[in-house]
Amino acid sequence: xxxxxxxxxGGVDVARFFLVLATMLVxxxxxxxxxxxxxxxxxxxxxxxxVLLGGSALAVVPTEGTAAELVHVFAELGVLLLLFEIGLETxxxxxxxxxxxxxxxxxxxxxxxxxLGYAYWALAPHPAVAGADLTTAGIxxxxxxxxxxxxxxxxxxxxxxRMNTPEARIIIGAAVIDDVLGLVILSVVSGLxxxxxxxxxxxxxxxxxxxxxxxxxxxxxxxxVPRLFDVIVRMRVRxxxxxxxxxxxxxxxxxxxxxxxxLIIGAFAAGLxxxxxxxxxxxxxxxxxxxxxFAPIFFxxxxxxxxxxxxxxxxxAARATLLVAAxxxxxxxxxxxxxxxxxxxxxxxxxxxxxxMVPRGEVGLIFADIGRRSGVLxxxxxxxxxxxxxxxxxxxxxxxxxxxxxx
Amino acid sequence: xxxxxxxxxGGVDVARFFLVLATMLVxxxxxxxxxxxxxxxxxxxxxxxxVLLGGSALAVVPTEGTAAELVHVFAELGVLLLLFEIGLETxxxxxxxxxxxxxxxxxxxxxxxxxLGYAYWALAPHPAVAGADLTTAGIxxxxxxxxxxxxxxxxxxxxxxRMNTPEARIIIGAAVIDDVLGLVILSVVSGLxxxxxxxxxxxxxxxxxxxxxxxxxxxxxxxxVPRLFDVIVRMRVRxxxxxxxxxxxxxxxxxxxxxxxxLIIGAFAAGLxxxxxxxxxxxxxxxxxxxxxFAPIFFxxxxxxxxxxxxxxxxxAARATLLVAAxxxxxxxxxxxxxxxxxxxxxxxxxxxxxxMVPRGEVGLIFADIGRRSGVLxxxxxxxxxxxxxxxxxxxxxxxxxxxxxx
Numbered sequence: 012x013x014x015x016x017x018x019x020x021g022g023v024d025v026a027r028f029f030l031v032l033a034t035m036l037v038x039x040x041x042x043x044x045x046x047x048x049x050x051x052x053x054x055x056x057x058x059x060x061x062v063l064l065g066g067s068a069l070a071v072v073p074t075e076g077t078a079a080e081l082v083h084v085f086a087e088l089g090v091l092l093l094l095f096e097i098g099l100e101t102x103x104x105x106x107x108x109x110x111x112x113x114x115x116x117x118x119x120x121x122x123x124x125x126x127l128g129y130a131y132w133a134l135a136p137h138p139a140v141a142g143a144d145l146t147t148a149g150i151x152x153x154x155x156x157x158x159x160x161x162x163x164x165x166x167x168x169x170x171x172x173r174m175n176t177p178e179a180r181i182i183i184g185a186a187v188i189d190d191v192l193g194l195v196i197l198s199v200v201s202g203l204x205x206x207x208x209x210x211x212x213x214x215x216x217x218x219x220x221x222x223x224x225x226x227x228x229x230x231x232x233x234x235x236v237p238r239l240f241d242v243i244v245r246m247r248v249r250x251x252x253x254x255x256x257x258x259x260x261x262x263x264x265x266x267x268x269x270x271x272x273x274l275i276i277g278a279f280a281a282g283l284x285x286x287x288x289x290x291x292x293x294x295x296x297x298x299x300x301x302x303x304x305f306a307p308i309f310f311x312x313x314x315x316x317x318x319x320x321x322x323x324x325x326x327x328a329a330r331a332t333l334l335v336a337a338x339x340x341x342x343x344x345x346x347x348x349x350x351x352x353x354x355x356x357x358x359x360x361x362x363x364x365x366x367x368m369v370p371r372g373e374v375g376l377i378f379a380d381i382g383r384r385s386g387v388l389x390x391x392x393x394x395x396x397x398x399x400x401x402x403x404x405x406x407x408x409x410x411x412x413x414x415x416x417x418x
Numbered sequence: 419x420x421x422x423x424x425x426x427x428g429g430v431d432v433a434r435f436f437l438v439l440a441t442m443l444v445x446x447x448x449x450x451x452x453x454x455x456x457x458x459x460x461x462x463x464x465x466x467x468x469v470l471l472g473g474s475a476l477a478v479v480p481t482e483g484t485a486a487e488l489v490h491v492f493a494e495l496g497v498l499l500l501l502f503e504i505g506l507e508t509x510x511x512x513x514x515x516x517x518x519x520x521x522x523x524x525x526x527x528x529x530x531x532x533x534l535g536y537a538y539w540a541l542a543p544h545p546a547v548a549g550a551d552l553t554t555a556g557i558x559x560x561x562x563x564x565x566x567x568x569x570x571x572x573x574x575x576x577x578x579x580r581m582n583t584p585e586a587r588i589i590i591g592a593a594v595i596d597d598v599l600g601l602v603i604l605s606v607v608s609g610l611x612x613x614x615x616x617x618x619x620x621x622x623x624x625x626x627x628x629x630x631x632x633x634x635x636x637x638x639x640x641x642x643v644p645r646l647f648d649v650i651v652r653m654r655v656r657x658x659x660x661x662x663x664x665x666x667x668x669x670x671x672x673x674x675x676x677x678x679x680x681l682i683i684g685a686f687a688a689g690l691x692x693x694x695x696x697x698x699x700x701x702x703x704x705x706x707x708x709x710x711x712f713a714p715i716f717f718x719x720x721x722x723x724x725x726x727x728x729x730x731x732x733x734x735a736a737r738a739t740l741l742v743a744a745x746x747x748x749x750x751x752x753x754x755x756x757x758x759x760x761x762x763x764x765x766x767x768x769x770x771x772x773x774x775m776v777p778r779g780e781v782g783l784i785f786a787d788i789g790r791r792s793g794v795l796x797x798x799x800x801x802x803x804x805x806x807x808x809x810x811x812x813x814x815x816x817x818x819x820x821x822x823x824x825x
Contacts, residue, residue: 025490025494025675025681026671026672026675026676027672028491029494029495029498029668029669029672030668030669030673030676033665033666033668033669033672034665034669036661036662036664036665037665039661040653040655040662040665043655044653044654044655044658047654047655048654053655077487080484081488081491083432084435084488087432088436091436246447246451247451247454247455248450248460249460249710250706250707250710251447251451253707253710254443254446254710254711255443255444255447257711258439258440258443258444258447259440261436261437261439261440262437262441264433264436265434265436265437268432268433269433269437274432274433274436297707299657300657300704300707300708301707301711303656303657303660303661304657304660304661304708
């Protein structure tokens with residue numbers, strides 16, 4: 012009744028929206044489970060659930076109006092909490108300790124795919140896409156190829172019981188550095204999408220703001236926030252640590268955005284900062300379930316934006332998308348495999364590290380989503396990037412399993 | 419940057435909205451803490467935080483546009499999760515066991531305040547409020563006076579270490595039955611607000627739908643859902659129980675609303691149903707932190723809708739509001755005290771039970787909020803109801819403390 016009321020007032024139909032949310036959550040978990048059962052990461056299932064619930068299939072996820080904006084806000088909250096959780100799980104000291112090898116693998120693993128992706132788009136022959144600015148689109152394509160998914164990689168290694176091998180340590184270390192580099196690239200790329208011209212100085216300035224925000228926030232935060240939380244923990248109201256942590260992530264994300272960086276950089280910084288508090292274990296333990304409710308909404312809504320008809324191989328346009336997807340997947344795999352050989356001075360199995368770096372995930376999808384929303388990446392190319400992310404994520408787990416089994 | 423982008427597209431300013439959410443959360447916890455430190459329940463502090471952040475003071479909480487609708491959806495999610503949690507914590511069997519005494523206290527404790535509230539509004543002299551339909555407004559006023567706050571009462575009794583007294587068992591039992599009766603009244607009242615005429619048959623039909631939905635959902639649910647959750651618990655994806663529980667609450671709430679009952683009745687039923695699953699402990703343990711993030715958003719946004727200028731005693735309008743508030747508070751206290759004597763055949767301290775039933779809370783605020791949104795309760799009366807809720811909640815804890823200390 013409350014609802015009929017609100018709908019009559021011209022407001023949102025809250026009941027219908029909550030039903031959409033419930034369907035997205037159930038779909039994400041069911042297909043996530045199916046993915047795990049066939050030996051794939053759950054995030055793949057969530058993407059597929061989104062494709063099925065999206066506008067070109069069941070049309071459960073709204074695509075326009077206030078309802079679509081609401082889904083968007085919940086999805087943003089999801090990706091914010093996910094990056095906050097990744098930040099929480101990132102051990103700054105361990106990141107510094109894995110040292111030169113991880114850094115070398117990370118740098119090559121970011122630079123090479125970016126360069127190859129950009130070159131493919133700007134120079135190599137590929138099916139023309141109407142209305143795409145070649146340079147900006149090329150930078151976006153390159154960016155989507157850079158970031159290895161820490162979440163997926165770590166999950167696969169722990170599922171295989173190989174977390175304590177030198178290869179695993181290098182993979183995780185590189186993937187984390189990779190994520191930070193990816194977040195910096197995100198700022199540049201968001202600036203581009205907002206219409207900033209691609210000048211060297213402009214890129215440098217955006218880079219400066221992103222790195223500067225991260226460094227300043229983390230430096231001040233690691234000093235001041237643990238003291239603040241030592242006071243907060245003495246409060247008596249229930250779940251005070253959890254609520255203050257979430258508020259801190261929301262607040263720092265907003266500040267990052269208002270300072271000209273990106274929401275998720277702020278959320279990641281909030282996680283890094285809180286990982287230095289004495290109450291870290293409680294915070295991580297309580298934030299994780301909350302993140303696990305909202306993060307799937309992001310992945311489902313990303314999947315929902317795929318136009319299935321673009322992937323129907325009987326139409327020429329779809330064949331073009333599939334060709335681009337194949338080319339991008341090839342670049343994505345080859346360039347990350349090569350990164351395995353970036354630290355020749357250290358003894359470890361280069362191929363294992365290379366394969367471990369292959370899965371792309373959240374950050375790549377965020378890039379692609381920003382590109383699609385701002386119109387820099389046409390729908391066809393967005394579909395191709397999504398296929399690339401899914402393909403790399405499908406390929407790595409069985410390959411790693413086989414490589415470790417050969418020992 | 420993502421944000422500038424979205425704002426430029428005419429969408430919601432997500433960064434600014436997240437900053438508002440963060441401020442509401444921090445404000446709620448800080449003033450909630452302050453309330454606890456001076457011996458009052460935290461919910462009082464959250465209401466005061468809302469008044470301070472609201473339009474007539476700091477104006478942090480948006481009052482119009484898409485931002486206000488977003489706050490509203492998050493507040494609805496908060497009250498939905500709160501009622502879901504209350505449902506989870508309600509032991510159906512214990513409710514039947516406390517038996518006739520609790521039932522008698524609950525019935526008198528609902529009927530008497532409702533009748534007195536209605537009579538005061540419809541018959542007794544009180545400052546006139548322009549544009550109020552006397553009968554409908556009277557029913558609303560009566561309804562806001564009915565439901566004892568289980569949350570506050572249980573919290574106070576456990577803080578005093580008196581949960582195992584016969585008085586405490588009767589208070590809790592009656593408050594729970596009270597809450598169910600209150601939810602049924604809510605359906606009637608929501609129907610009225612939506613413009614249904616006040617006919618005896620209409621009230622009976624609305625009552626039938628509300629009770630029918632609750633009974634059918636709980637009967638089917640208690641049979642089928644535990645079997646379903648025994649399957650779900652075997653899934654491997656992370657936090658599958660939590661996510662399915664939340665999705666179940668969202669889904670059943672939507673169904674209740676679409677069936678012509680209220681969102682929160684569905685959420686409460688979802689809680690009652692899940693309290694019969696074998697995974698109940700895990701579910702309750704994981705739902706509680708999530709509810710504790712969103713529930714304060716509801717209380718803060720309720721507080722934010724108070725127009726402070728209405729409470730300034732130097733203006734005649736404000737004096738009228740204060741007079742109404744004083745009258746309502748008197749009725750609220752006297753009628754619940756009388757309910758303590760509703761079971762004369764049982765030996766217990768009637769005054770303790772009566773005082774324990776005095777605090778009004780969530781459900782009364784929900785009634786008042788629906789009345790305000792639909793225009794049935796003018797702003798002045800809404801302010802008076804809010805003052806009544808706050809006064810009853812302030813009065814009971816110290817009185818109970820004193821009564822128990824006299825033993």
